[in-house]
Amino acid sequence: MCKHLYIHVPFCIKKCRYCDFYSKTNLSLISDYVTALVQEIRLRSPSTVLQPKGNAATVYFGGGTPSLLGPQHLEAILRALDNAFGLCRQTEITLEANPGTLDEIHLKSFQSMGINRVSLGVQSLDPVQLALLGRIHSADDAVHAVEKVRAAGIENISLDLIYGLPGQTGEHLIRELDAALDLSPAHLSCYMLTLEPGTALHAMHERGQFLPMAQSDQVDLFYAVATYLKARGWDHYEVSSFATHTALRSLHNRAYWQMLPYHGFGPAAHSYAVKGDTDGSAVYKRFWNAPDLNGYIRALKKGEFPAFDSEILTLEQRQIEFVMVGLRTSMGLDIRTGQSLWQNRFLTVFQRLMDNLEDKGLARFQDAGQRFVLTLDGWMRLDSIVTSFVEKI
Template structure:
């Protein structure tokens, strides 16, 4: 059992829904005060069941955490600090939408103890922002980075999005170049995915646009990796880049390493000791449950050995290091090579993966850049092997 745990706090409110988004969030901001009371109650109730695991990362995600006032954020953070044992050097990340903040807000976040900002820039191009229906302008995106610097944050991550229907190499290159000029310590570059049930999905079905051709998309992915690596960023996870190991997202790395985490708020997931659970996906229902002093859990499942194996493969193949073969053997009592010999051979002979048995590092199996462009089908091949 890990002696540290991560905490995720969901702030499920947004000023307006972005057209592509399928995260759980609500635009009724009037729920916020009542919601925060319930959130504090959930934190209090669950901390009583907690052992003495130390919290080494806290992540305020959304939704849009930056719709909260500083006083509300500070009260929430104090509640977490009161109920859990927090490492003195804990990474405390806060997601910011550039359309909701000013210089004072970011300075105040720094003062109350936030250590890392994740700025939802998405693009520095007006047309791209309009297509995504973001609430902020190009100017506000640029300002957010400047304010973050002025506030004294060194650890700043920018979220960017590519693969819009009209995206060209030039357009994406401009976004990347603009971001690089700002020298953030971390970049998350996400491909636009059209999630079922979103307005974007509906627009696509009504033929309002034609999605980008997959070959162009993967070409952009490879170019992103090459451009950022040339600029000194490590491509440490399929969508994530950092200036060296120390600037990786410790919180998200915890997910990819299957470390325990506790998620608070509607739709938040938790994982510990092979048990996964998630909360109900509805603010009003969440508040009701907590008013009655009940935990707002929707479901709990115990992972089988095969599920754990697949989870590990799925998560670790996203990363630069891939699967630690010694760790696999320790966890599952069998070697990765003997369990998946055929699939490994196929992936390696197609130059999409490699087994590396270094003298300094643990032996590992990882995907090459080309392999990462086929991640889903490779994971599917491993999954098939498990059911055979």
């Protein structure tokens, strides 16, 4: 039974300049999308007499802008998920929200139907940076959004922040963090600005209208964020993720980093499954729906699965992902899992590299040598360290 569920809501009022996630601005299709989504959930339901449903551990509404959905739409989706997979009071149900799209009455309805975590796309509390990023909300909107969510009875609030914009200094970034901390969030996701192909900022860069910050300056800002939040008692449990307490880490994202199976629903949504082969061995499969909202609606209206693509992961792919996601987290690489993936050769292949990184202060062994974890200095060199592991695979 899959314990982790992702819902992709492909609607935005306006496309942000930095975002490459699949979304459309034609909001008139929301009702048709929800009808199709409920049908997809039913078609993919594992519940049978022989395999009764369990209880999902997490549900994550991502996008796009999931907060554009009204209570009736969200209730229909959650009812379908409950019927297919089972939800309970302990299920972490996260709703991504844009501060400019939140209604107080709707929020109270969301809370009553089980949504217990809200991830607000604040991105910045500086008007100049918000304009550069192409956001539709103001800094005041972000402050009021936090107040609305909390007034609705949802205390588990995460704020997304983007840093590394041209001209940003360490002092400016600390002021941003102080403004965010004044809102008393439970969680922060602090992302470095990256130029993704197909985005407006990438096009501006190619036209010479946008000059990104030098990578060395971005690394300095990463160090400033990490040290500042650590000094204030925050739990830095993944490169971009901070929680006020270990109990408030994102359970859904942790499932990704632990390479646990998950179901994705909606156009462009990805899924990951582990199934038994005819010979008793495990097959690791990733599949994803086509990024085509109209095609998605048409197929499911006919009772058919939407167009999708898939791949069976090779052992090498699984090894690379194990390294890439493990080194991003404060849990690091589990040596026993590595030994299993490498047929008891993990230490043979990587011991010298790991010892070298430890000698340089970039990593350390924990749990009596059963975990290998990067230090903050190691995280500052994450890309090159991952490359050094991948070269040995």
